[in-house]
Amino acid sequence: MISKRIVLHFPRDLVSEPTISRLVKKYDLECNILRANITPRQVGIMVLGLKGGNKQYKDAIVYLKSLNITVQPLSQDVTWNEDLCTDCGACVTICPTEALTKDPNTQKVRFDKDACIGCELCIPACPMGAMEVHF
Amino acid sequence: MSKTIAEINDKIKKGKAVVVTVEELIGLVEEKGVSKSAQTVDVVTTGTMGPMCSSGAYFNIGQPKPKIKLGGGKAYLNDIPVYTGLAAGDFFIGAGALPDSDPRNKIYPGKFAYGGGHAIEDLVAGQDLRFTATAYGTDCYPRKELSTWLSIRDMNEAVLFNPRNIYQNYNVAVNLSDRVIYTYMGILKPNLGNANYCSAGQLSPLLKDPGFLTIGIGTRVFLGGGVGYIAWWGTQHNTSVKTNRNGVPTAPAGTAALIGDLKQMSPEWLKGASFTGYGATMVVGVGVPIPILNEEICRHAALPDEKLSTRIVDYGRDYPQGRMRDLGTVNYAQLKSGTIRVRDKQVPTASLSSYPRAIKIASILKSWIEEGRFFLTERVGEFPGPGSGYSYHPLKERPIT
Ligand code: SF4
Numbered sequence: 001m002i003s004k005r006i007v008l009h010f011p012r013d014l015v016s017e018p019t020i021s022r023l024v025k026k027y028d029l030e031c032n033i034l035r036a037n038i039t040p041r042q043v044g045i046m047v048l049g050l051k052g053g054n055k056q057y058k059d060a061i062v063y064l065k066s067l068n069i070t071v072q073p074l075s076q077d078v079t080w081n082e083d084l085c086t087d088c089g090a091c092v093t094i095c096p097t098e099a100l101t102k103d104p105n106t107q108k109v110r111f112d113k114d115a116c117i118g119c120e121l122c123i124p125a126c127p128m129g130a131m132e133v134h135f
Numbered sequence: 136m137s138k139t140i141a142e143i144n145d146k147i148k149k150g151k152a153v154v155v156t157v158e159e160l161i162g163l164v165e166e167k168g169v170s171k172s173a174q175t176v177d178v179v180t181t182g183t184m185g186p187m188c189s190s191g192a193y194f195n196i197g198q199p200k201p202k203i204k205l206g207g208g209k210a211y212l213n214d215i216p217v218y219t220g221l222a223a224g225d226f227f228i229g230a231g232a233l234p235d236s237d238p239r240n241k242i243y244p245g246k247f248a249y250g251g252g253h254a255i256e257d258l259v260a261g262q263d264l265r266f267t268a269t270a271y272g273t274d275c276y277p278r279k280e281l282s283t284w285l286s287i288r289d290m291n292e293a294v295l296f297n298p299r300n301i302y303q304n305y306n307v308a309v310n311l312s313d314r315v316i317y318t319y320m321g322i323l324k325p326n327l328g329n330a331n332y333c334s335a336g337q338l339s340p341l342l343k344d345p346g347f348l349t350i351g352i353g354t355r356v357f358l359g360g361g362v363g364y365i366a367w368w369g370t371q372h373n374t375s376v377k378t379n380r381n382g383v384p385t386a387p388a389g390t391a392a393l394i395g396d397l398k399q400m401s402p403e404w405l406k407g408a409s410f411t412g413y414g415a416t417m418v419v420g421v422g423v424p425i426p427i428l429n430e431e432i433c434r435h436a437a438l439p440d441e442k443l444s445t446r447i448v449d450y451g452r453d454y455p456q457g458r459m460r461d462l463g464t465v466n467y468a469q470l471k472s473g474t475i476r477v478r479d480k481q482v483p484t485a486s487l488s489s490y491p492r493a494i495k496i497a498s499i500l501k502s503w504i505e506e507g508r509f510f511l512t513e514r515v516g517e518f519p520g521p522g523s524g525y526s527y528h529p530l531k532e533r534p535i536t
């Protein structure tokens with residue numbers, strides 16, 4: 001038995017729903033969609049909890065990758081180091097879930113930890129090293 | 136009703152000068168009009184803090200015993216190669232310098248975790264850095280190797296000297312290609328996925344004095360938390376760009392070269408930065424005071440975001456190839472709203488320049504002047520201004536055969 005939480009990055013034009021139902025049917029995995037952020041014509045992101053047999057899990061990952069879906073483990077924790085942040089905003093349009101937003105009035109950047117799915121996309125986007133991953 | 140800088144300095148000395156930030160001036164002009172505001176206000180303070188790659192610092196280390204000639208040798212500061220083509224005890228480090236061991240973009244996109252900008256920040260923070268040098272040895276400078284800890288306190292002079300800072304306006308970067316690109320304007324998502332700009336807009340120093348009527352060589356400024364000066368106009372200074380109705384450039388135009396004592400500066404306003412896939416650089420905080428000598432200066436200084444605009448440029452194909460295609464013009468109010476329209480698409484915007492920091496710089500500079508700790512300088516030389524014909528031109532290659 002294996003139980004894992006992973007982040008999937010869907011390429012544009014790939015419909016996510018059949019993919020997930022396929023995981024359930026073909027690989028006999030228990031799927032739990034923890035968060036989905038897929039808008040039409042955009043690259044989508046999904047956080048998925050998977051439970052099932054070791055071999056089935058491995059095969060499922062191979063299947064997902066064959067569809068050009070990027071699979072990564074869910075980070076334990078992505079944090080925002082406010083002291084290092086200069087409120088530039090370079091991360092804001094990169095974050096897929098609006099965990100990082102800019103207040104249009106003050107132009108200050110805010111981090112909403114609950115909305116963060118740990119996809120780590122903000123890490124390379126931040127020039128100041130203010131977004132940190134903890135394993 | 137015009138004033139002189141000497142009169143304003145006299146008021147500063149007596150604690151009677153009326154100093155406002157740009158944001159305050161905009162409110163005042165809306166309420167009372169340009170003419171009244173120009174009479175009341177003596178100085179308006181601007182501010183900006185963003186990545187400024189053409190930055191660096193030079194130092195004199197003081198000679199060890201026996202002496203060493205850095206000039207013509209090789210030296211490293213925290214593994215970053217520094218420029219030693221100067222005299223025996225001097226070296227220069229640029230914000231974009233990288234350790235020889237940095238893989239650059241070999242593993243694409245590169246991280247550029249530690250570069251010259253970070254080393255300068257560490258020095259300013261008072262840290263000890265590793266300094267190693269090799270030299271060829273002369274009769275008067277016999278030493279061939281040096282390996283020592285070095286802090287800013289050990290140096291005789293530590294001077295920030297930036298050949299190009301505080302761009303008067305800057306591009307909005309978008310990506311029309313179909314892959315993610317990593318640029319000095321940040322990560323740009325394919326097919327107009329985002330739009331990054333880099334200016335404080337209404338607070339940006341050179342946008343507030345578009346004709347360089349007060350700003351020039353010798354202007355005293357806030358630089359990296361200390362006091363600095365405008366040394367010259369900056370590299371790539373360009374006065375031949377389109378302007379709007381108010382005579383303000385709508386594309387990257389003027390620039391300034393800045394100099395100041397690094398020992399007075401603070402890591403809060405001078406920060407190393409890493410642009411994934413692009414390189415290392417430094418974020419520099421700058422504030423320039425503008426003396427309100429007459430109504431014209433006041434009117435320009437009070438132009439709000441809505442009246443300051445810039446052009447949109449494709450960094451996917453056009454920029455790297457040196458092509459210029461007009462993708463439209465947007466103003467800074469639109470940019471700061473969070474989305475702009477490009478080619479019938481709503482595109483989310485982000486800034487690389489920190490507006491909250493710009494506000495803070497303008498207000499610190501304001502308080503320095505109010506407290507009589509900072510006086511205005513009369514410039515000693517003018518920048519090439521609009522109509523001078525001074526312009527940037529690309530390189531015409533003349534291949535060596
Ligand atoms: S890891 Fe970063 S980019 Fe991803 S959701 Fe969290 S804040 Fe946003």
Ligand code: SF4
Nearest residue numbers: 085086088089091126
């Ligand atoms: S990119 Fe980094 S420094 Fe800029 S706002 Fe985001 S977290 Fe702060």
